[in-house]
Amino acid sequence: MAEEGPFTDISGKPISLECQNYTPFCREFTVSSPKVSLLKVMGYTCSVWLLAYAVFFLTENTTVLSSAIMVTLVGMILHIHFVKVDQETLLIIGSLGIQLSSLYASGRESTTFIEMSKIKDIVINEAIYMQSIIYYLCILIKDPSEPDGVASVVPLFQVRISSTVYTQINCFPIGMVPVVSCLSAPKSLILLTVLFCRD
Amino acid sequence: MVLKIFFPKCCNTADSGLLVGRWIPGQDSAVVLAVIHYPFIPGQVKKYLTQMRSQTKVDLTVLGSWSMPKDGQEGMDSFLKDLSTIFPHSRWLQLSRESGKRAFTCRVVQENGKPAAKKDGDDNDDDDDDKDKIIFVHYDQRKVMLSQLHPVQEQKGSEEESTELRTMFQTVAQSEPLFFHDMYDEGPLKLTHWQSEGREASIIVELVKQASVPVCIVLTWLLSVWHWLCSFRIFHVWPVQFISSKLSTCVQTGYRTDHFQTVFSTRKATTHMEFMRKANIFVSFLVDIALGLLLISWLYRENRISQLANTLVPAADHVAKELQELLEWLMGAPAGLKMNRALDQVLGRFFLYHIHLWISYIRLMSPFIEMILWYVGLTACLGLTFALSVLSDIVALLTFHIYCFYVYGARLYYLKIYGLSSLWRLFRGKKWNVLRQRVDSCSYDLDQLFIGTLLFTILLFLLPTTALYYLVFTLLRLVVVMFQGLIHLSVDFINSFPLFAMGLRLCRPYRVAEGVKFQVLSEEPGTPLHLRMEINPLKFSSVLQCYRTPTYSCYPKDSWVALCKKLFIGELVYPWRQKSTKTD
Numbered sequence: 001m002a003e004e005g006p007f008t009d010i011s012g013k014p015i016s017l018e019c020q021n022y023t024p025f026c027r028e029f030t031v032s033s034p035k036v037s038l039l040k041v042m043g044y045t046c047s048v049w050l051l052a053y054a055v056f057f058l059t060e061n062t063t064v065l066s067s068a069i070m071v072t073l074v075g076m077i078l079h080i081h082f083v084k085v086d087q088e089t090l091l092i093i094g095s096l097g098i099q100l101s102s103l104y105a106s107g108r109e110s111t112t113f114i115e116m117s118k119i120k121d122i123v124i125n126e127a128i129y130m131q132s133i134i135y136y137l138c139i140l141i142k143d144p145s146e147p148d149g150v151a152s153v154v155p156l157f158q159v160r161i162s163s164t165v166y167t168q169i170n171c172f173p174i175g176m177v178p179v180v181s182c183l184s185a186p187k188s189l190i191l192l193t194v195l196f197c198r199d
Numbered sequence: 200m201v202l203k204i205f206f207p208k209c210c211n212t213a214d215s216g217l218l219v220g221r222w223i224p225g226q227d228s229a230v231v232l233a234v235i236h237y238p239f240i241p242g243q244v245k246k247y248l249t250q251m252r253s254q255t256k257v258d259l260t261v262l263g264s265w266s267m268p269k270d271g272q273e274g275m276d277s278f279l280k281d282l283s284t285i286f287p288h289s290r291w292l293q294l295s296r297e298s299g300k301r302a303f304t305c306r307v308v309q310e311n312g313k314p315a316a317k318k319d320g321d322d323n324d325d326d327d328d329d330k331d332k333i334i335f336v337h338y339d340q341r342k343v344m345l346s347q348l349h350p351v352q353e354q355k356g357s358e359e360e361s362t363e364l365r366t367m368f369q370t371v372a373q374s375e376p377l378f379f380h381d382m383y384d385e386g387p388l389k390l391t392h393w394q395s396e397g398r399e400a401s402i403i404v405e406l407v408k409q410a411s412v413p414v415c416i417v418l419t420w421l422l423s424v425w426h427w428l429c430s431f432r433i434f435h436v437w438p439v440q441f442i443s444s445k446l447s448t449c450v451q452t453g454y455r456t457d458h459f460q461t462v463f464s465t466r467k468a469t470t471h472m473e474f475m476r477k478a479n480i481f482v483s484f485l486v487d488i489a490l491g492l493l494l495i496s497w498l499y500r501e502n503r504i505s506q507l508a509n510t511l512v513p514a515a516d517h518v519a520k521e522l523q524e525l526l527e528w529l530m531g532a533p534a535g536l537k538m539n540r541a542l543d544q545v546l547g548r549f550f551l552y553h554i555h556l557w558i559s560y561i562r563l564m565s566p567f568i569e570m571i572l573w574y575v576g577l578t579a580c581l582g583l584t585f586a587l588s589v590l591s592d593i594v595a596l597l598t599f600h601i602y603c604f605y606v607y608g609a610r611l612y613y614l615k616i617y618g619l620s621s622l623w624r625l626f627r628g629k630k631w632n633v634l635r636q637r638v639d640s641c642s643y644d645l646d647q648l649f650i651g652t653l654l655f656t657i658l659l660f661l662l663p664t665t666a667l668y669y670l671v672f673t674l675l676r677l678v679v680v681m682f683q684g685l686i687h688l689s690v691d692f693i694n695s696f697p698l699f700a701m702g703l704r705l706c707r708p709y710r711v712a713e714g715v716k717f718q719v720l721s722e723e724p725g726t727p728l729h730l731r732m733e734i735n736p737l738k739f740s741s742v743l744q745c746y747r748t749p750t751y752s753c754y755p756k757d758s759w760v761a762l763c764k765k766l767f768i769g770e771l772v773y774p775w776r777q778k779s780t781k782t783d
Contacts, residue, residue: 095203096336112714113715
């Protein structure tokens with residue numbers, strides 16, 4: 001019973017979710033953000049350059065113009081390389097592990113693979129962001145020195161998805177133990193059940 | 200149970216044969232290391248495996264059979280099935296691949312001959328679970344063999360503590376002797392593994408490896424001679440030792456000789472971290488020398504040394520003049536404050552006389568400065584760090600008078616503050632109890648109180664003058680300290696930056712691995728899952744953190760708050776403190 005329909009992130013921008021089933025124990029979930037809109041880019045650059053031109057008009061110094069150009073270029077490059085996330089992928093391979101991958105707008109891909117033996121649990125955690133509470137999915141990693149402790153918490157999906165995305169996708173009873181424990185669940189939140197082969 | 204088979208990419212197109220590898224204990228997975236081709240004699244295979252097992256300390260076994268039928272080899276399949284009876288096994292894998300198809304098929308046979316599919320108990324859709332529950336992970340054998348997973352676990356702990364991936368990496372790395380013979384060699388067995396794709400070796404690398412042994416021996420002998428020279432008694436007399444601990448050049452020399460001992464030792468590096476440290480030290484030393492030679496070539500061209508020497512004396516003169524003007528200003532009414540005339544004159548004349556001495560000393564040295572600079576500049580061929588240390592020492596020597604002024608001013612100020620605080624306690628009828636380290640009440644006699652009050656007033660009214668001198672000289676001293684600190688930081692940076700590790704991360708990123716990444720290969724329906732495993736290299740910041748050479752780094756001894764407190768009281772500050780012992 002998956003909840004269909006357009007998903008949004010916490011700032012209201014539309015995002016899309018895709019699931020791909022390779023085999024019963026290997027699945028991939030992809031969350032994509034909309035691309036950088038051309039209008040916005042043009043708007044920002046125009047405003048920056050108008051401002052620089054105004055300053056140039058007042059001070060008659062050409063370095064203002066060239067520095068404005070440099071700043072815009074460098075800022076845009078840094079934004080698409082480090083900030084703008086195009087797509088995030090979660091690949092779950094039963095009894096091997098979980099792989100998280102983020103694809104940035106400049107094409108850079110940053111991947112982390114967490115082995116099954118290191119994973120303690122997958123939970124939906126809540127956090128206070130500005131004036132509201134958001135929910136995010138995270139993986140708890142075992143502490144090597146303490147068998148019951150938690151070494152670190154890895155939040156999935158940098159793009160902050162709103163609660164309606166966490167929908168129940170599928171739940172196979174055979175040999176697979178869904179391991180999502182919800183720390184707090186308002187009525188509008190439906191759990192994301194992750195395929196988690198603990199063979 | 201999901202069975203994971205790590206299959207090397209180089210064996211994808213290998214001819215039919217036997218699979219040799221290892222079952223990872225505790226996990227349901229197998230690592231395939233090589234394929235032994237037909238024709239072979241089973242007895243020879245067993246003998247070879249026993250020999251390899253003792254050589255590599257990895258429990259290699261025959262995992263199963265691999266069949267990739269080519270034209271004219273139709274009878275292979277039945278032959279392959281019979282092989283399972285010859286070699287001892289708990290599970291036998293029958294992998295096969297048809298030409299033209301990309302996916303493999305696999306059958307697992309248990310020891311008792313029955314296929315492993317059926318489980319007891321009625322679970323639905325178990326019949327085709329046999330195919331579905333196998334994952335093939337394709338890995339690049341050469342890269343995995345050469346790579347090192349981080350965080351590096353040096354101690355050979357028990358295998359249960361290692362995770363599956365780490366065990367797999369270790370297996371491939373330790374099986375290096377297995378890869379010496381391949382199918383093109385003359386021998387009883389023909390194997391396919393990564394070397395079959397084309398052996399890579401460089402003559403230069405081999406020659407350098409051979410030549411490095413005698414060179415290391417010679418250099419170690421030279422180092423021992425140097426150590427014998429340094430152990431002379433004359434160098435251990437207290438003044439010499441004290442001065443050499445203050446001069447950064449001597450510290451840097453000692454540090455470098457320690458390094459050489461590590462690098463040029465004839466013992467081969469056994470662990471990964473040792474090897475990386477040796478390589479880092481060696482490469483950074485070479486770069487250091489190269490930069491030093493570059494500096495020399497720039498400095499000695501176009502008579503720059505004499506230009507430098509000619510500007511040095513006027514610069515020193517200029518500094519002395521500025522200081523004199525500063526003192527004259529302090530002796531007058533600086534910033535509108537009214538100073539105590541007598542004390543002002545005394546302090547001012549005292550410092551002016553010092554400056555006069557110093558400037559005469561500089562003038563005395565001026566004819567020799569060019570020659571001294573010329574010879575000192577030659578020491579830069581020992582490395583840029585050396586040149587920077589020498590520069591720092593020269594700056595320290597030239598600004599020695601500022602240091603002296605600072606010490607005089609600070610001591611005077613400290614005494615004043617000390618006296619004031621003690622007499623202030625006398626006012627309130629209290630006393631500092633040295634035994635108990637606390638303030639106690641105390642009843643004073645009338646004459647004690649009278650003298651105390653007098654002294655207190657005197658000290659209080661003389662305080663602004665002393666404080667002003669102290670402030671001025673502390674600021675000057677701090678400027679010099681900042682400059683020296685900058686030089687030391689850059690020396691430290693050159694010393695500790697792991698150039699070899701960074702270069703490795705840039706050029707051969709698979710050697711420093713943080714983890715792995717998987718990609719699903721498009722498969723045909725009905726075949727097991729095929730994944731491609733690639734090595735995820737370490738981030739640059741982690742490389743830096745992991746492989747930094749520990750140095751005698753200069754670090755601020757006190758925090759900002761403690762420093763300010765010390766400055767306020769008048770205690771002497773040495774903001775940059777060098778660690779006397781290296782921490783490994």
